[in-house]
Amino acid sequence: MSAHPRESDVSDLLRLDRVACIRGDRLLFEGLSLTLARGDALWLRGPNGAGKSSLIRLAAGLLRPAAGTVERRERIALIDEAAALDTELPLRRAIDFWARVDTVDGHTVDRAMSEMALAALAEVPVSMLSTGQRKRAAMVRVIASGAPIWLLDEPANGMDDAAQARLVGAIARHRSNGGAVLLASHFALAIPDLRELDMGALA
Amino acid sequence: MTALIALFWRDLRRAWGSGALWLPVLFFLLVATAFPFAVGPDAPLLARTGGGMIWVAALLAALLPIDRLIRPDREAGVLDQLAVRGFADEAIAAIKIMAHAIGFGLPLLIALLPASALLAQDAARVETLALGLIIAVPALASLAVLSAALTANLKGGSAIGGLLILPLAVPMLIFGAGMLDPAGRGALKLLAASSLLLTVIGPFAAGAALRGLRE
Numbered sequence: 001m002s003a004h005p006r007e008s009d010v011s012d013l014l015r016l017d018r019v020a021c022i023r024g025d026r027l028l029f030e031g032l033s034l035t036l037a038r039g040d041a042l043w044l045r046g047p048n049g050a051g052k053s054s055l056i057r058l059a060a061g062l063l064r065p066a067a068g069t070v071e072r073r074e075r076i077a078l079i080d081e082a083a084a085l086d087t088e089l090p091l092r093r094a095i096d097f098w099a100r101v102d103t104v105d106g107h108t109v110d111r112a113m114s115e116m117a118l119a120a121l122a123e124v125p126v127s128m129l130s131t132g133q134r135k136r137a138a139m140v141r142v143i144a145s146g147a148p149i150w151l152l153d154e155p156a157n158g159m160d161d162a163a164q165a166r167l168v169g170a171i172a173r174h175r176s177n178g179g180a181v182l183l184a185s186h187f188a189l190a191i192p193d194l195r196e197l198d199m200g201a202l203a
Numbered sequence: 204m205t206a207l208i209a210l211f212w213r214d215l216r217r218a219w220g221s222g223a224l225w226l227p228v229l230f231f232l233l234v235a236t237a238f239p240f241a242v243g244p245d246a247p248l249l250a251r252t253g254g255g256m257i258w259v260a261a262l263l264a265a266l267l268p269i270d271r272l273i274r275p276d277r278e279a280g281v282l283d284q285l286a287v288r289g290f291a292d293e294a295i296a297a298i299k300i301m302a303h304a305i306g307f308g309l310p311l312l313i314a315l316l317p318a319s320a321l322l323a324q325d326a327a328r329v330e331t332l333a334l335g336l337i338i339a340v341p342a343l344a345s346l347a348v349l350s351a352a353l354t355a356n357l358k359g360g361s362a363i364g365g366l367l368i369l370p371l372a373v374p375m376l377i378f379g380a381g382m383l384d385p386a387g388r389g390a391l392k393l394l395a396a397s398s399l400l401l402t403v404i405g406p407f408a409a410g411a412a413l414r415g416l417r418e
Contacts, residue, residue, distance in 0.1 A: 060287050062417050078287045082280025086213070088220060100209035101288065 011037045012073065013149050013180045014059060019068030021054050028054050030067065034197060036149065036180040041171060041191060044184040046199030052184035053080065055199070056153045059182055077147035079155045083134045084141075085126045092122035095140055102145045112143035116166055131158030136166075143170055150174060150181045156189055164189060206290070210298050218268070218306030227264035227307045228314040234260040235318035246323045253322025254383040255376075257315070257332055262372050264311055265303075265343035269364045272303060272351035277416055286417065293410030296348060300405050304344035312336060328383055335379040335394060342398035345405025346371055352412035371401065 012035050020030035028051035036042060044052045057063040058070055060078050085094040092113070099109045113119045116136040121129065129137065135158055142150055150171070156164050168191055171181050183189070218224070238256050239249055276282050285295055312333060319329045350364035357363060374397040381390035 060283075062283055062286055064418075075289075076287050078284065080280060080283065082278065082283070084280035084284045086217070086279075088217075097209060097213055098284070101206040101285075103205055 012071075013038060013040075014073070014182065015069075015071040016055075016059060016065075017069045017071070019058060019065040019070060021051060021058055021063065022066045023051075023054055027066075029199065032068075036182060038148070038178040038180060039175045040195065041175055041181040041183060041193070042195045042197060043189075043191070044182065044197050044199055045186070045188075046201075048186065050199035052186075052199050053153050056080065056151050056182065056184050060151050072149065074149050075145070075147035076149045076151060077142040077145040078151045078153075079135070079138045079142055080153040083126070083138045085134070085137055087125070087127040089126060090123045091118065091126055091129065091137055094126050095137060095144070098141045099144055102147075104144050104146060108146070109140070109144045112140045115143055115170055116140050116163070132160055132163055135159055136163055139167060139170065143174075148179045150179060150183075152181060153184045154186070155183070156185060156187075206288070207294060207298050210285070210295070211302050214299055214302030215306055217271075218302060223268065223271075224306075224310055227267055228310045230267055231257075231260050231264050231311060231314040231318055232321070234263075235321040238322060249323040250325070250328070253319070253324055254328055254332060255380040256322060257318055257324075258335075258376050258380045260318070261311060261336055261339070262343065262376065263365075265307060265340075265347045266350075266365050266368060268303070268307065269347055269351045269354070272299060272348055273355040273413070273416075274351070277355050282413060282416065291410065292413040293406045296352065296409035296413060297406035300341070300344045300348045300402075300409070303348055304341050307347075308336075308340035308344065311340070331382050335382045335391070338391075338395050338398050339375050339379055342375060342401035342405070343372065345401050345409070349405055349409040349412065352409045352416070355412075355416055375401075 014036040016032060016034050018031050018033055020032070021028045032055070034042060044055055046052055054063060058065055060076055061070065061072065085091070086097065095109055099106070113122065116139050118133070118136055118140060121133065126134070126137070135155060139155060142152070156167055159167060168189055171191055174181060234256065238253065242248060242252065282295070286292070315329065315333055315336065319332065324332065346368045350367040353367060354364045375394060378390045378394035378397060381387040382394060384390070
């Protein structure tokens, strides 16, 4: 398997040790080990239903593994299929709610908004945004949260080329700042120095 | 702590946004208006039975917004995002209960005045009703959030939610309406006791239900 399990290391942010995941009465995977150290990025690839999202949710602590252990040493920021932004609010206010929850200041949100090129849409209600724009907004929440571990489940869905480039840039900056990224995507993103774990090969 | 306060204000804003503030008020007044038509314009009879009707209406008003207490947050991923940040499900449930207690309790108390007038309740009975409702509102909110959390995965959950909540709310109906009976002196204390019990159990039971939603 391409994600090499190795000895525990102080720089490890996330460790999954021989985890198994059962959804319904189907065994998605078992004996899966992976570690994410500072600066790491790991791409979970594979067809639909291979268990990419389940693995992300396991890593986030939203699912309990049927076997094995999941260890998180740092805070987590998560993107999944739901944007978790109040649709009736203007974009900026919807993001500001999470900024208050994460206790980050307005400047951090400003910077994250311009990083994903959303500053111009700050006053637009979330319900009016397109799929790609919502993904960018969710990315703003992830960037602004300052969490060292990013768990990104199909973050590029609906994003155009320019937005994908911004996403790739944000991931690179996060890694150079000592963050780690676990990325589930059914298509390749142009991320340099990326480890891969083919979930399709596990089944 | 600031995070939980932010969550409280968000819930309150959503409860009162888009005119939803007036829903329990309207419903409550609707019952108070319809009841005299059903039993006839006999003032002594209305005065005797109206208090109980107000309690039933208050219980149903607490159940009105069950559909939007938990389910939208679950579908929008808000609950997952909170869980990822390490908030205890019990804390989230407690915040939701507080926000619902204020979100529906305040308008309910305001609506009590016109409703009491429609049901020929005198000043002393209005006072008793207000006191009883203030005591009962946290427990009603607990039950509403609990059944919202239990039914958030089901389609048409609010109907089942009502069935779930009814047996648990019966003691409060009995003691709350019992306070109106001049002979029922212990009713206030029993109402307070049953309300306290439900209010304390609520966050833990609803928190466990929220945890169950993720599995």
